[in-house]
Amino acid sequence: MENKLYYQDAYIQSFTAQVLKQEKDEEGNWYVLLNQTAFYPTGGGQPHDIGKLGESNVINVEEIHGEIRHYIDMPLYDTQKEVLGAIDWEQRFDHMQQHAGQHILSAAFEQLFDYKTVGFHLGNEMVTIDLQTENLTEQEAKKAEELANQIILENRSIEVKWVTEKELSQYPLRKETKVKENIRLVIIPDFDYNGCGGTHPKATGEVSAIKVLDWERQRKNTRLQFVCGNRVLKQLGQKQRILLQLTSLLNAPEKDMEAAVGRMLENAKSQEKLLEQTKEQLLQFEAKDLNDKYYTDNIVNEIFQNRSIQELQKLARFITANNENALVIFVSNNEDKLQVVCAKGKARNENMKTIIGKSLPFINGKGGGNDSFAQGGGEKLITPEEMLMLLFELSK
Known part of the structure; x- marks a missing residue:
């Protein structure tokens, strides 16, 4: 070594x-x-x-x-x-802080709740540990964080010892070591004894602080995210900048932020619902106009520019719901593809699935439906006008 x-x-x-x-x-x-x-x-x-x-x-x-x-x-x-x-000392010391912090936090979870750490990753922004529990409560995370920060505040020494496999029995190890030779123990006296080959500071005080950020279930374990040392200040700075921007945008003090955001989301939902209702009404008006336009033979055939297939489906349903004799043939010209919708009222005998099925090969398309309503789309291999004429001929 x-x-x-x-x-x-x-x-x-x-x-x-x-x-x-x-x-x-x-x-x-x-x-x-x-x-x-x-x-x-x-x-x-x-x-x-x-x-x-x-x-x-x-x-x-x-x-x-x-x-x-x-x-x-x-x-x-x-x-x-x-x-x-x-x-690069800034990065090295950051790694030392994060790695030592992981030892402290993992030991805290194990001592308080017997949750063993079965995974560890030191990332560029945050650190994660996988805890051997399916359910971690907010109260448990808070208690472990408090104990970890208490150990940091006490500025306990972090010692390193090289031992043999026989000597391991002298130490209350948190987990079994993988190596059998040149065994390196990282020890926080009376708190944590762990085999580790990483770099660590000389005392827990140099970790500065530990802050748990979030956690989520990972199969039968819980993956917990946290930061230590200078990363705590960085996270605080980022969140403070965002919070100040939000207080200005929402015109609300920090303590009222949650309520202000809640009101904004409710307003947004109401506006979204109102907009959807307005769109439905416009489609109903459009459906009536098209029914009136083609009232002579009841074959409603139109070419649209850049209309979503969902809108055309709704429009076709409105038409056939109000006119049982209607046959609807829609083609939408959407950039490099064509989309088609075919529908019939209950008084007609044509099979929409058959019509769509016979037309789609001309545009190398895919689609589906049933005898009364079908849709599909494909490449713009023919013009929208040619596609409309093809559908019209197949409906005869």
Whole structure:
């Protein structure tokens, strides 16, 4: 472990090293092997570090077959000289805060409710843990968050110990370790004992704060979202900006925001309902006009521009409901496709499903229906006028 400087001191921000190898992987990506490194590779739910090696940007770090590969955006110019490595400290410390916070929150849930953590992911915006419970209450989440923040406030030490498999029995581990050699324990005395290969701060106080954001059921577990440290301030800042914008837009103080939004949603529903009723009335008027227009032979045939098939279906039903002798043939010319609706009143004998079925192959279309009402659509392989004439001829 001597070449893994991040295990010697997680606070190392820069270091020098000898280049052991520089080459491309199977996908043509440049990577470098060093005799020692402070760059943490992806593992155990924690993302890799980023930073610089000389003038090259380190964009990925992976441990493959025991080698820590530093993937870089361009090859190093001189591999014979020592290279200076610099960690992106803002990201590294953020990962340290989030990972330690995960240990604290997971231990809190287990101690309070015996909810074990069975999954962990450290994302760019938030952290998630999968808790072994199907139902998490708001009260339980609140209590676990309070205990976690109490542990942070007490600024307890976070210790690291390397132990053998035989020595594990001396510690009340939260879960069984997967590795059998070079076992690394991360310990918050009298609170949490856990096997972990990640980077952590020296004390819980450096986690700063933990805030639970949300949770949802994932199969038989609960996936809980939270943030720690500087991410708490970032989340607060984002939400505060949004809240201030909403108070201005809604002309309501923060404490009345919920009621103001509720009123707005109710008004929107009322307006939506009124608009739908108005559309229905307009369609009914349109249906009457079309019935009057074609009252002589009762064959209502029209071409529309960019009308939805749902509107045409309603219009056809209004016509046939008020005129049992009506035959309706509608074609809608919608950009690069044609849509058709055919309907009949109960006094007529034509089969709408048959008419639609025979016409759709001419536009490479699909559709369906029954003997009194059918619809479909397809490509604009013929003109709308030709389609209307075809439907008219098939109805004879």
